[in-house]
Amino acid sequence: MRRLSLAIAIAGAAVVVLRFPRIMELFSSGAAGSIVAAVCAVLVPPAAGLAWHWNRRPGARPSESRTARLLDNRQFVLGTGVVALLTYAAVIAPVLSSFDPNTQTDLLGAATLAPSLQHPFGTDFYSRDLFSRMLYGARWSLGIAFVAVTLVVVVGTSVGVIAGVTGGIVDSVLMRMVDGGLAIPRVLLLLVVAALWGNLGFFPLAVLLGLTGWFGVSRIIRAEVLSLKERTFLAAARALGISQLRLVVRHILPNLVAPVTVTAALGVGNIVLIEASLSYLGIGARPPDPGWGNIIREGHELIFTAPWISIFPGAAIFLTVIGFSLVGDGLRTALNPRAS
Amino acid sequence: MTALLRVRHLSTSFQTEAGLVRAVDDVSFDLAEGETLGLVGESGSGKTVTALSILRLIPQPPGAFGPESRIEYDGVDLLRLPSRELRKVRGAQIAMIFQEPMSSLNPVLTVGSQISEAIRAHEPVSRKEANDRAVELLDLVGIPEPGRRFRDYPHQMSGGMQQRVMIGMALSCRPKILIADEPTTALDVTIQAQILDLLLELKERFAMSVLFITHDLGVLAGVADRVAVMYGGSIVEQGPVRAVFEQPAHPYTRGLLHAVPRVDRPSDRIEGIPGSVPTATAWPSGCRFHPRCSECMKRCEVDAPPSYSAGTDHTARCWLLDQSEGQRQ
C-alpha cells in the first residue's frame, strides 16, 4: 500500500509538471468544473506523498489487525491502485487532455486518425479526440456505477435485514419477490425500460440500474443475518431482553460491514459492465456525450478500418472491472480469515 | 514378540499463517503382532496426527515430516515409499477407522459400493464378487438385513451402524494392523460398548494388531495390552497397561488417572489437572508439562527430560526418575 501511495504521488507530480500550462489555463478559465479539476490535480500528489510518509514510520499500525491484513493483501492493493488511477484520471480529465470531448476538430482532415502523439488514442469518425472522450467517459461510467451501487447496497441490505430479522410471512413475501427478480433476465428488462423511455440521463439510469440490482445482495445479507441470529451472543442479548431495534443496530449491522463492503466492491464492476452494455446497444449514455459503452458502439461500424475506437474503451472497462474484482476478492480474504 | 510396526523419531509439523505447528515431536513406539497399543492423551496432544502420519494421510504441504522420522512396517519405511507402493499398504495392510463415521463416509455413494471399492482397489475381483463380499462384511459387523442395507446411503443409517460400516470397510482386505482413531467418541454410551465389543471380537478373530487412540482411560483399561501416554506432541510414558495404571511414573499420567471417576475409591471430588494443553505453535521450554506439574523443579523449566526406565518395558520422560546423584532436590 505504501508503494502504491508513492506511485500515485509520483504520477500526480509528473502530471502537475508536464501539464502545468494547462492547469494555469484551467485556473484562469473561471469555469467551476475546470477549477475543481485543476485543484484536485494540484492537491493529490502532496496528499499521496503524505500518506506514504505516515505509513513509513515503524509501528504506524498494529501488525495483526484487519487493516494490516488488508494492506498486506496484494490483490487488494493492486485492485485499489487500478481503481484509484482510473478515478483520478476521470476527476482531472480536463487537466490531462486539452481537447473538448465533443468538439469535432476537423471533419475532413482529422476523422478516424490512428493513435499519435497529438491524439494518444486516435480520433473517431467525427474527428473527436478519443483520449479526451475516454477520460470524460470514465466520469460517466464510474459515476453511474458509484451511484447505482450505493442504491444497491442500501436497498439490498435493508430488505435482507428486514427479511432476516422479522422472518415469518414478511420474509417469505420478500424472498419470493427476490426469486422473481432473479428469474428475469436483467439485460432484457433494462432493454425494455431503457429503450422505451429513450436515453435516460445520468440519475434516472443510475437509479434504474440500482433498483434492478439488489436482489442478489438481499439474499446474501439475509443469509448472513440468519446465521448471526444462530450465534450465542445474540441469543444471550435476546435473553437479556434487548429490544429488536437495538439488537439490529448494535449487534447485527456492525457484523454486516464486511459482507456489504465485499458485495459493493464486486457490484461496481458488474454495474460498469451492464451500463456499458446498454450504452453499446445505444440506450444508455446520451450521444454525443461519451460513455465507454457508446464509444464502442460508434467503433462497431468502423471495427475493421479504425479498430482503435473500440479497443481502448473496452480495455478501460476491462481494467475497471478487474480492479474492482481484485478489491472485492482482497477484501473478502482479509475481512474473513476463514475464507483463506 | 516381534514389532510389526516400528515408529521412530516421528516429527510432524504444519506450516500455517500463525507459524510452524509442531504437532508431533520425536515420537517412537512399537506395535507388536497381535497386540493392542492404546494411545491416550487430551485433545491437541498429537494423537490423531500421529495416527494419520503412519499412512501419510497428512496433506503435504502444509504438513511435513522431520528428516529423522521413520515409520517401518514389515521392514519398509512408509515415509519414503513411493505413493504407488504406499497405496498397496493403505487399506490392505494397515486400515483405519475414524472418529466421525457420518462425515467419514461419502454421502452420495451407497455404503455397499464404498466397501466393495475398497476390495477392488486391492484385489483383482469382479464387481459382483466384491459386492458379495461387501454384503458378507456387513453381516460380519452385525448389520441386520445386509443384502438390503448394502444399497443404503450413509444418511439412512444411525451413527452406530455407520461406524459398523466403517469397520467392515476397514476389514475388507484383512489388514494386519487396524488404526482406530477415537472410534466411539462420537457415539452414544450404549452404542460405544457395542462397538468396542465388536472391535475386540474381530481383533481376536482376524489376529490383528490394533493402535487404539482415545482420550478415555476407562475405555483403554479394558482394551489395550500396552499404553502410550501423549502430552504436548510427544509420548511422556509408555508401558504395559497394568504397570502404567498401577504405578504411573509420570506426574501427567497420575493426573489423568486421578481425573477418572472411580467407584472403587471413595473420593468426594475428582481432581483435574490445573491449566490446559499448550498450543503447538509455542510449546513451553524444558519439559512441556512443567507449567501444569505439581512436582515441577528448576531443571524442568530448562531441559527436556530423556526417557527413563520405570520398570520392565516401562519408560517415562520425567526428571523425577533421574537416579544420578544430587539431582533430586
Next chain:
Amino acid sequence: MGRFVLRRLAQSAVIVFLVATLTFVLLRMAPGDPVRAQFRDVTVSQEVIDEYRRSWGLDRSMPVQYVQYLGNLIRGDFGQSFSLHRPAWDVIREALPNTVVLALAALGISFATGMVLGTAQGANPNSRMDHTLTVITLAVFSIPIFWLGLMFMLVFGQWMGWFPIGGEVSPVYRGLPLVGQLADRFRHLVLPALTLGLGGAAVVARFHRAAMAEAFAENFIRTARAKGLSEQTVVLKHALRNALLPAITMFGLSLPVLFSGSVLVEYVFAWHGMGLAAFEAVGRRDYNVVTAITMIGATLVVAGNMVADLLYRLADPRTAES
C-alpha cells in the same frame, strides 16, 4: 417428489404470468406511440392512425386490453406483430431455434471448459497452475462480452479470416450440399458461441474450484485415501461427485445471465435470435412481439431452474427419497 414438481410448476407459472404482466404494463406506460412508430418515415393521416389503433385494439382502456390479451393468450394467440404484419408467434418461431442453438453451444463451452479447469484447480489448490488459472479466469470474467465479440470479429474474422463475422449462414447456403450446409452453420456459430461461452466458463471454473476445494476438505476424502484408492479415483469419484451438486444449482442460476448475454452477442454478430428480435421490436414499439419474447425468455429460465432443482434432488441421495 410429485408434490414437489407440482408446487414448482405452479410457482413457475406464477412467475411467467407476473413477467408477462410487468412487460404488458411497462410497454403501455412508456412514452411513444406504437402506431406512429411504424410510420417513422412517412406522414399518414390521423384517420389511418385511428384505424390501425382500432384494429390493434389499442383504443380501449388498459384493463380491457389486458383481459383481452390474456384471453387470446389462453387460446395460444400471442397477437399480431405491428411492424412485420404477421403473427408474433411466427417471429418467435423463427428466432427461437437460433437462440437455443447459440445458448446450448455456449452452455456446452462454459460447463465443459469450466468444469475441467475447476476440477484441475480444486485438485491441486495453491499450485502454480491454480494461481495462473485463477488470474486468467478473473481476467476473462472481467471482459465486456460485446467487446470480446468485436475483438473476435476483428482478429479471427478480419485479420485471420478463419470465421465469418456475422449471421447464421452464408449467402450461398442454399446451393450447398447437406454436409456443406452443416459446416457452414458450424462456421457461423463458432465466434458467437465462443463469445457467449467464455465468460460463463470463467464463472463455472471459479465456482467449481471452490466446490472442489470444499469437497476435498471433507473427512470422506481421507477415508477414500486410507482405503488405498488411487488419487484419480479420489478426485473423480469421491470429490467430483460431491462437487457436482453445487454445479447443478449454478446451471440453474446461469440461465438468466446467459439470456442477457445472448442479447448482446446476437446484436454484435447479427445473429437472428430472440435477443436481436426483442431489441428490434422494442425500438419499433412492437408490443406483442416484446411481450411474447419476454414471456418465452422467462419460461425458458424458469423451466431451466426447475430442471436444475429436480436434478439436484435426484442427484443428492439425502433428498431423493423424500
